[in-house]
Amino acid sequence: QSSVTVYGRLNLTAERQKTDAGSVTNLTNNSSRIGFKGTEDLGGGLKAFFLIEHGFSPDTGAAASTFWGRESNVGLEGAFGKVRLGNMGPTNAYFTTADYISMHNHDTGTSSDAFYAYPGNAKNMIAYTSPSLSGLVIDAQFGLKEASATKNTVVLTGNYDAGPLHLGGTYLTGPGEAKEFGLRGLYELGAITVGAYYIHNEADVASVTVKRDIYRVSGMYALGASEFHVNVGAAGKAKALGIAADGSSATQYTLGYNYNLSKRTKLYGYYTKVNDGNLGAYGGDFSSIAAGIRHNF
Amino acid sequence: QSSVTVYGRLNLTAERQKTDAGSVTNLTNNSSRIGFKGTEDLGGGLKAFFLIEHGFSPDTGAAASTFWGRESNVGLEGAFGKVRLGNMGPTNAYFTTADYISMHNHDTGTSSDAFYAYPGNAKNMIAYTSPSLSGLVIDAQFGLKEASATKNTVVLTGNYDAGPLHLGGTYLTGPGEAKEFGLRGLYELGAITVGAYYIHNEADVASVTVKRDIYRVSGMYALGASEFHVNVGAAGKAKALGIAADGSSATQYTLGYNYNLSKRTKLYGYYTKVNDGNLGAYGGDFSSIAAGIRHNF
Amino acid sequence: QSSVTVYGRLNLTAERQKTDAGSVTNLTNNSSRIGFKGTEDLGGGLKAFFLIEHGFSPDTGAAASTFWGRESNVGLEGAFGKVRLGNMGPTNAYFTTADYISMHNHDTGTSSDAFYAYPGNAKNMIAYTSPSLSGLVIDAQFGLKEASATKNTVVLTGNYDAGPLHLGGTYLTGPGEAKEFGLRGLYELGAITVGAYYIHNEADVASVTVKRDIYRVSGMYALGASEFHVNVGAAGKAKALGIAADGSSATQYTLGYNYNLSKRTKLYGYYTKVNDGNLGAYGGDFSSIAAGIRHNF
Numbered sequence: 001q002s003s004v005t006v007y008g009r010l011n012l013t014a015e016r017q018k019t020d021a022g023s024v025t026n027l028t029n030n031s032s033r034i035g036f037k038g039t040e041d042l043g044g045g046l047k048a049f050f051l052i053e054h055g056f057s058p059d060t061g062a063a064a065s066t067f068w069g070r071e072s073n074v075g076l077e078g079a080f081g082k083v084r085l086g087n088m089g090p091t092n093a094y095f096t097t098a099d100y101i102s103m104h105n106h107d108t109g110t111s112s113d114a115f116y117a118y119p120g121n122a123k124n125m126i127a128y129t130s131p132s133l134s135g136l137v138i139d140a141q142f143g144l145k146e147a148s149a150t151k152n153t154v155v156l157t158g159n160y161d162a163g164p165l166h167l168g169g170t171y172l173t174g175p176g177e178a179k180e181f182g183l184r185g186l187y188e189l190g191a192i193t194v195g196a197y198y199i200h201n202e203a204d205v206a207s208v209t210v211k212r213d214i215y216r217v218s219g220m221y222a223l224g225a226s227e228f229h230v231n232v233g234a235a236g237k238a239k240a241l242g243i244a245a246d247g248s249s250a251t252q253y254t255l256g257y258n259y260n261l262s263k264r265t266k267l268y269g270y271y272t273k274v275n276d277g278n279l280g281a282y283g284g285d286f287s288s289i290a291a292g293i294r295h296n297f
Numbered sequence: 298q299s300s301v302t303v304y305g306r307l308n309l310t311a312e313r314q315k316t317d318a319g320s321v322t323n324l325t326n327n328s329s330r331i332g333f334k335g336t337e338d339l340g341g342g343l344k345a346f347f348l349i350e351h352g353f354s355p356d357t358g359a360a361a362s363t364f365w366g367r368e369s370n371v372g373l374e375g376a377f378g379k380v381r382l383g384n385m386g387p388t389n390a391y392f393t394t395a396d397y398i399s400m401h402n403h404d405t406g407t408s409s410d411a412f413y414a415y416p417g418n419a420k421n422m423i424a425y426t427s428p429s430l431s432g433l434v435i436d437a438q439f440g441l442k443e444a445s446a447t448k449n450t451v452v453l454t455g456n457y458d459a460g461p462l463h464l465g466g467t468y469l470t471g472p473g474e475a476k477e478f479g480l481r482g483l484y485e486l487g488a489i490t491v492g493a494y495y496i497h498n499e500a501d502v503a504s505v506t507v508k509r510d511i512y513r514v515s516g517m518y519a520l521g522a523s524e525f526h527v528n529v530g531a532a533g534k535a536k537a538l539g540i541a542a543d544g545s546s547a548t549q550y551t552l553g554y555n556y557n558l559s560k561r562t563k564l565y566g567y568y569t570k571v572n573d574g575n576l577g578a579y580g581g582d583f584s585s586i587a588a589g590i591r592h593n594f
Numbered sequence: 595q596s597s598v599t600v601y602g603r604l605n606l607t608a609e610r611q612k613t614d615a616g617s618v619t620n621l622t623n624n625s626s627r628i629g630f631k632g633t634e635d636l637g638g639g640l641k642a643f644f645l646i647e648h649g650f651s652p653d654t655g656a657a658a659s660t661f662w663g664r665e666s667n668v669g670l671e672g673a674f675g676k677v678r679l680g681n682m683g684p685t686n687a688y689f690t691t692a693d694y695i696s697m698h699n700h701d702t703g704t705s706s707d708a709f710y711a712y713p714g715n716a717k718n719m720i721a722y723t724s725p726s727l728s729g730l731v732i733d734a735q736f737g738l739k740e741a742s743a744t745k746n747t748v749v750l751t752g753n754y755d756a757g758p759l760h761l762g763g764t765y766l767t768g769p770g771e772a773k774e775f776g777l778r779g780l781y782e783l784g785a786i787t788v789g790a791y792y793i794h795n796e797a798d799v800a801s802v803t804v805k806r807d808i809y810r811v812s813g814m815y816a817l818g819a820s821e822f823h824v825n826v827g828a829a830g831k832a833k834a835l836g837i838a839a840d841g842s843s844a845t846q847y848t849l850g851y852n853y854n855l856s857k858r859t860k861l862y863g864y865y866t867k868v869n870d871g872n873l874g875a876y877g878g879d880f881s882s883i884a885a886g887i888r889h890n891f
Contacts, residue, residue: 067360364657
C-alpha cells in the first residue's frame with residue numbers, strides 16, 4: 001500500500017581535536033540523517049516523487065535546527081527532465097564542486113571542506129534538471145527571495161560524464177552581491193581517482209564585496225576493501241576594495257583511510273589539519289585525528 | 298514484523314500574494330505532512346490502532362511548532378464503535394463543517410477558509426465515534442482542561458450519509474465562554490457537487506462574548522481528470538453586548554482548477570480573495586493567484 | 595530495498611492526580627515513542643546495526659526536547675560482543691535496576707520509580723556489551739565529557755540469567771563526584787515474579803557530596819490475560835557531611851492491574867502514592883489513580 005522508502009546514514013567518529021585553545025576528545029557527528037522518499041508512476045513516462053530528509057546528531061540525539069533542512073521537495077519527472085519545488089538543502093553548485101571532490105567522507109564532519117562558502121539560498125526553490133544530453137546534465141535552480149531576502153537566488157550548473165571523465169561547472173548569484181562560479185574535474189584511472197575544483201566566490205560583508213578564490217585537489221587509491229585518500233585545499237587571500245588582505249589565506253589537508261565492510265558500512269580514520277592565516281578567517285588553526293563508523297540504510 | 302504504514306502529503310504552490318502592504322511572490326506550504334499509523338487485530342472484532350501525524354513546510358524544511366500537533370492518538374475499535382485517547386488535531390466539528398466543504402484543496406494554504414474559528418481544545422482528549430447507525434455516525438469528544446485551561450471542551454457531531462446526500466451538525470463548548478454550532482449539507486449530482494455550511498460562533502474576548510455567524514457555499518464540476526471549483530464564504534458582523542460592529546464583516550471567494558494526474562497527484566491553480574471589513578478583523582484584504590502540485594503518499 | 599523497521603509504543607492514561615496543591619484530571623503520557631532500526635549482515639558472523647528512538651507526548655503532540663534523546667547509536671556485533679557509538683538514552687545501570695524491577699508499566703509515567711537518581715551522562719558514549727558467558731553479560735559504557743562536563747562517565751554492569759533467576763549489579767561514576775552502585779535480583783516462580791534492588795547513590799550538590807540509599811521490591815501475579823502488580827520503594831535519608839537529614843526520606847507504593855488484549859496491547863489501571871518527607875526532597879506528597887491503554891507497534 002505504502003510506497004515510502006526510509007533511508008539514511010549514521011556516521012560517527014571518536015576524535016582528538018586540537019584548536020588554538022587546547023585539545024578535547026569528542027564523539028563527532030558526520031552529517032547523519034534519516035529520510036523518506038517515494039515515487040509514483042503516472043503512466044506515459046511521467047512520475048511524481050517526493051523526498052524529505054532530516055539531519056541529526058547521534059552522539060547527543062539532537063535534531064538539526066531546521067528539521068527537514070537537509071531537503072524537502074516534491075516534483076514531476078519525465079522525458080523533459082525533472083521539476084522540483086521546495087527546499088533543496090545545499091544548492092546544486094555545492095554538489096557539483098565541494099561535495100563531488102571530497103570523496104573520503106561525503107564532505108562531512110571536521111574533515112569537510114573548511115573553505116567552501118555558500119552565498120545563496122536553497123529554500124523556497126523552483127528547480128529544473130535536464131535529461132542527459134549525450135552525457136551533459138543541466139540544472140537550473142531559482143530561489144525566491146520572498147519577503148525576507150533582498151534578491152532571488154539563481155543557480156546554474158552543468159555536469160558532463162564521459163566514461164572515466166567527469167566535469168562540472170557552476171554559476172550562482174544570490175542575495176546581496178553574492179556570486180560564485182566554479183569548475184570541477186574528476187578522472188578515474190583504474191584503482192586511482194583524482195579530482196580538483198576551482199571556485200571564485202564573492203560575498204557581501206557590511207556593504208563591501210569580498211572576493212576569494214578557493215582550490216582543492218583530492219585523490220583516492222582503492223585496493224580491495226581499502227581506500228586511501230588524500231585531500232588538499234587552499235583559500236586564497238580575501239580581496240576587498242582591490243586590496244588582498246595579508247594573513248587571510250589558509251590551507252587544509254586530510255589523509256584518510258576507509259575499510260569497506262560492505263557497500264553500506266565502512267570503518268575509517270583520518271587526520272585533517274587546517275592552517276589558518278593570522279587573521280583567523282576560518283576560526284584559527286585546527287586539527288583532528290579521527291576513527292569512526294559510517295552505516296547507510 | 299512491523300505493521301506500520303508511512304503516509305503523507307506534500308503540497309506546494311508558487312503564489313503571487315497581495316496584501317494592503319504590497320505584493321510578494323512566495324512558495325507556500327498547503328498543510329504538508331507525514332504520518333505513521335497501524336492497526337492490530339485483537340480477535341473477536343476488536344482492533345487496536347494508533348496514528349501520529351506531523352506537519353511541516355517543504356518550502357523551507359521547517360517542522361510545525363508542535364511536532365505531532367496534527368494528530369497523535371491511540372485507541373480501540375469494535376462493534377461498539379471507536380474510542381481514542383490523545384491529541385485529535387482539529388476537532389471533529391471542524392472536519393464536519395469547514396474541512397468538509399472546502400473541497401478544492403483540502404482547506405489548506407491561502408485559499409483555506411479564512412473565517413472558520415476554532416474556540417476549543419483538541420489536546421488531552423477522550424473521543425468516541427459510534428458505528429454507522431443507518432448512515433448516521435455520532436462523534437463525542439471530551440477535552441480535559443487539565444491545569445492550564447478554565448473549562449473542559451465538549452464536541453458533539455453527527456454525520457449522516459444517504460447516497461448522494463451528506464449532512465452534518467456540530468455543537469462545541471470550550472474554554473471560557475467559547476461556543477459553536479454548525480450545520481452542513483453536501484449533495485452529489487452526477488458530475489456536480491454542491492455544499493454549504495452555517496456556523497454560529499461565540500468567543501470570549503477580554504471577558505466580553507463576541508458572537509458571529511459564518512456562511513460558506515462551494516461547488517465542484519468534474520470533467521474527466523479536471524475539476525472546476527468555486528468557493529464563497531461570508532463572515533457576518535461581530536456582535537458584542539448586543540451591538541453589531543460595522544466594518545467587521547468580510548467575504549472570501551475562490552476559483553480553482555485541479556488536474557488529477559492520478560488519485561494521489563494533482564496539478565492545480567486557484568485565485569482567492571478576501572475582502573475584509575474596515576476593522577480588519579481578518580488581517581485586511583488579501584488575494585493570491587497560485588499554481589502548484591499536491592502529491593499524496 | 596530498505597531494511598528499516600519502524601517500531602514504537604503509544605501509552606496514555608487518564609489520571610486523577612493529587613498533590614499538596616490540589617487535584618487535577620490529566621491525560622498523561624507514559625514514555626510514548628517511535629523508533630527506526632536496522633541490521634545489516636556483513637558476513638562472517640559480523641553485523642552492523644543502528645537504532646534511533648524519539649520520545650513524544652500523544653496527549654498534546656509535543657516532541658521530547660531532545661528529539662532522538664531516547665537513543666541514537668550505531669555499531670557492530672559479532673562473536674566478540676557488541677560495540678556501539680552514540681547516545682544510549684539511559685545508561686545500562688538504569689536498565690539493570692530501576693527499569694528491570696518496575697514491571698507493571700515499563701517504569702514510565704506517574705507510577706515510575708520516583709527515587710531512582712541518575713548522576714551520569716549517556717550522551718557521547720562508546721559502549722561495549724559482551725556475549726553471554728554462561729549466562730553472564732558484561733556491559734561497559736564510557737561517556738566522553740567533551741568540553742562541557744568535568745569528568746567522563748563510566749558505567750559497568752553485569753547481568754546474570756540462570757533459568758528463573760536474574761541477577762544484576764551496577765557501578766557508575768560520572769561528572770563531578772557522582773557515583774552509584776546497585777544490586778538487583780528477580781525470580782520467576784511459576785505465575786509469580788518477585789524482584790528487588792538496592793542502590794547507593796552519591797551526587798554532588800553545591801560541592802557537597804550527598805549520599806542516599808534506595809530500595810525497591812516488586813511482585814507480579816499472572817492469571818490468564820491478567821497481571822496483578824505491587825511495587826514498593828523507599829528512599830533512605832540523604833546524608834551530607836556525615837549527617838543524615840531528618841525529613842528527607844520517602845516511600846512509594848503502587849498497586850497495578852494489567853489486562854493483556856494481546857502481547858502488544860493492554861488495558862490497565864493503577865494506584866500510586868509517594869509519601870514524601872517534610873523536606874519535600876521529591877516534590878511533596880503525590881498520588882494518582884489511573885486507567886489507560888498501551889499499544890506497541
